[in-house]
Amino acid sequence: QVQLQESGPGLVKPSETLSLTCAVSGYSISSGYYWGWIRQPPGKGLEWIASVYHSGSTYYNPSLKSRVTISVDTSKNQFSLKVNSVTAADTAVYYCARRSIADDYWGQGTLVTVSS
């Protein structure tokens, strides 16, 4: 049973860096597929942020690319997201997900609020 679990601070101050980790169990990241982050601001729809291939290649939403870094740690079977210089617009539920064909396994999501 593939499971993903997000972790990280629920509150981040404006202009600081948001850091989240997604721990994967039941499947080895190094075996394949894309692994990514998707977010949903309050009252809005879903937005793809970034993905990392099992080989380590990274891909970013152009609208966020200048502020975002995704990385993978195969030894810990987890991948991470950093968003720099956050503002209130980055307040959202952040999901990690596995993409085989489509996004078939998701974490439960974690709410990150940007506020001083």
Added chain:
Amino acid sequence: DIVMTQSPDSLAVSLGERATINCKSSQSVLYSSNNKNYLAWYQHKPGQPPKLLIYWASTRESGVPDRFSGSGSGTDFTLTISSLQAEDVAVYYCQQYYTTPSITFGQGTRLEIK
């Protein structure tokens, strides 16, 4: 970017009746080399992650009830719930993965009971 537009934004249907949600892409998501449409549908309930219902436009994910069906090709797609159940109340999203790993979602359709 491929823009996905869903209609309607919200929908109220009586229990046991048919619900139909439409999704239009700004360019074709049909890949000619394999004749597959790179289009998925998700169900999203409050407090839960989105759940994959349909991929390749019409293939049901394992465990998804057969009252859910997907159809369409190219730029126009439809999700149909043949007989609405109370547990189907949710927001439904279409997603194109033609440009994977860069993907885009529709704005969502809120489905309620009439």
